[in-house]
Amino acid sequence: MSNGVLKIGIQRGALEIKQFTRQRESVVFTMLFPVMLLFIFGSVFKDTLAPGVTFSQYFISGMIASGLVNTGFQQLAIMIPIERDFGTLKRLRGTPISPVSYFMGKAILVFTAMLVQVGALLLFGVLFFNLHLPSTSEKWFRFFWLVLLGSICSTVLGIAFSCVPKSGRGASAVVSPIVIVLQFFSGVFFVFSTLPKWMQEFAAFFPLKWLTQGMRSVFLPDSFAVKEVAASWEVSRILIALLIWLVVGTALALKTFRWPDR
Amino acid sequence: MSSANLAVEVKGLVKSYTGKKTGKKVAVDGIDLSVKSGEIFALLGPNGAGKTTTVEILEGYRDRDSGQVSVLGQDPNNLGIHGSAWRNRIGIVLQSTKDSEDLSVKEVVHHFAKYYQNPKDPDLVIADVGLSEKMNARVNTLSGGQRRRLDVALGIIGRPEILFLDEPTTGFDPEARRAFWELILKLKAEGVTILLTTHYLDEAEALADRVAVINNGKIIEVSTPQTLGGRNNAKALVSWFENGKKTSIQTDNPTDEVKKLTARFTGEIPELSVTRPTLEEIYISLIGETHE
Known part of the structure; x- marks a missing residue:
């Protein structure tokens, strides 16, 4: 049976x-x-944040983290x-399919979608904005678990x-502003360390802030770490924050997800 | 009748909804039903009578306030680990849905076949519902009637023992309805038990072995379409034109009345007609009795 669920x-x-x-729209x-x-951002903001670090490099790191949240x-x-x-859900509910198979899909x-994005x-970062791919296997490994943990957190929280x-028509109006506000607060569009303290503290409750910071640690030189708020990449704190969200998100998804109204 | 050959058994079913503004509304108010294996059973009633609520309880979509329900020997609201196995044996055709718009007919039917242990051949099912020509068409290009036939294809792909059809032909043109009825009768011939809701009398008359008339959440009568409301024993109405006005008489023996009239009139009896109540008249009188 579990074999069938997987298949x-x-x-x-x-x-x-x-x-x-x-x-086409999606x-x-x-x-x-x-x-x-x-x-747009790469062309408008051409400042250099530190030796060897341009704003566009900083911005791409944040956009990759945002990509996990978007998809x-x-x-x-x-x-x-x-x-x-x-x-769709009502029809599926009337068939023998397991909800687990639906979530796997x-x-x-x-x-x-995330891999493509x-x-x-x-690709565009490397071609047009002088983005440096991670130089060490340690950074590639970190990139890998950031993507993996980030996308799983993002999936369960989305569910x-x-x-x-309340309705499909209104969903975009409810969800999109939350994502955009989090992007502003988490240092995607602005340099995080220049944001007001309360914004930084607010953002620290949510995974996007930790994902952007993690991506910066992968794509920016280690010399830039001192410019972070904590003067460090805080890699282990990033890991802990994402793991906590993974557990919380999974519990919430299991608790709140409902098939069609009973 | 032993419950072994009953596909559906319902006793004292009650379900009410609590709306914010409307307060508590009883949708199903103590319904008893039994559907025999292999029969077509129609739930006939006006909009809001409680048809869909009843069927959705049987399908396992809704819980109930009280009463006993058994569908293929299982309580749909208490399936536990048997849910998947039970759903493998039932087929559901819901009221209108808008899913799978970007897939082709073939893709959708082939995909849903994978959910079941012993599905029918998807291409044959597509042919059975008359969609062979639309095999590769995207679902969002289908007409309302074609869309509905796809719904039926998805309802029967798993080779169900019982098929639920909720107002299956609403919005069909007459030709499409005839074709649909043939399909349903073919399924019955294969031994499938069918429970359908409808507000079309002719549909109940054409398809159903037995009809339950439901209104305001209560079953008013269960019988064959031919005997509904005492239709078979109803008095005939003999009417004619005499002394400058329309005259009529209700009688159990219309032939005798006509004979008497023949004796009275020389030649043609003006405007003579003999009618029995149509199913529609019976239905209206049944529904009317329970209004207010």
Whole structure:
């Protein structure tokens, strides 16, 4: 039986990706929007933050972290209420499919969209904005677990938050502002250390701040660490913060997710 | 009748909703039902009568306030680990949905087949519901009737023992409805038990072995379409034109009345007609009795 759950989960993943690629808006939003932002910010802000660190490099690190939040949290928290409205969940509920397979399909979709988005940002960053890929295997390893933990946190939180929007139509209006505010507060559009103290402290409650900081530790030279608020990359604190969110997010997703109204 | 050959058994089912403004509303108010294996059973009633609530309780979508429910020997609200196995044996055609818009008919049916242990051949099911020509069409390009037939395809792909159809032909043109009825009768011939809700009388008459008329959450009558409301024993109405006005008489023996009239009139009896109540008249009178 569990074998079947896994197999159907993978098949749902393939189906989700197929549906995703056929929705032009979602492809454009996921693929082009972050790259577009990269070009706008990278072209407008040409300052150098420290020797060997330009604002565009700083910004790309933040955008890659945001990509994890966009493809997971934002996408799912908007998509699931729409599927609830359209009867997708109700139809699935009437079949033998396990909810676990449904979530696996979503996770596969998120992970694929995320790889494409992060890949596009890395490519354009290296080609046009002098982004340096991680130089050591230690940094690549850190990049790997940041992406993995970040996307899983983002997925479970997206599923948990999907119960908040009352309808599919209103979901985007509820979810998008939260993501944008978190991006401002977490040092994606501005240098985090220049933000007001209360903003920094507020952002520290949420995973995006830790993800952006982690990505900076991967893509910026270690000499830049002293310019961080804590004068350090705080790698172990990043790991702990993400693990806590992973546990909290999973618990919330399990508790709040509902099939169609009973 | 032993419960072994009952596909559905419902006793004293009650369900009410509490709305913020409307207060407590009883949607289902003590319903008893039994559906035999292999029969087509229709729940007939006006909008808001409690049809969908009843069916959704049977399908396992809703809980209930009280009463006993058994569908294929299981309580749909207390399935525990048997949920997946039970759903493997039932088929559900919901009221309108808008899912899977970006997939083709073939992709959707083939995908849903994978959820079941012993599915039918997806291409044959597509042919059965008359969508072979639309096999590769995207779901969002289908007409309302075609969309509904796809819903039925998804309802029967798992080779269900019982199929629930909630107002399956709402919005169909007459031709599409005929084709749909043939499909349903074909499923019955395969031995599938079918429970359908409808507010179309002709649909109940054409399909159902037995009909339950439901209104205001209560079953008013259960019978065959032919005997509903005592229709088979109802008095006939003989009417004709005499002395400058329309005259009529209700009788159990219309032939005798016509004979008497023949004796009275020389030649043609003006405007003679003999009618029995239509199913619609019976239905209206049944529903009317419970209003207010």
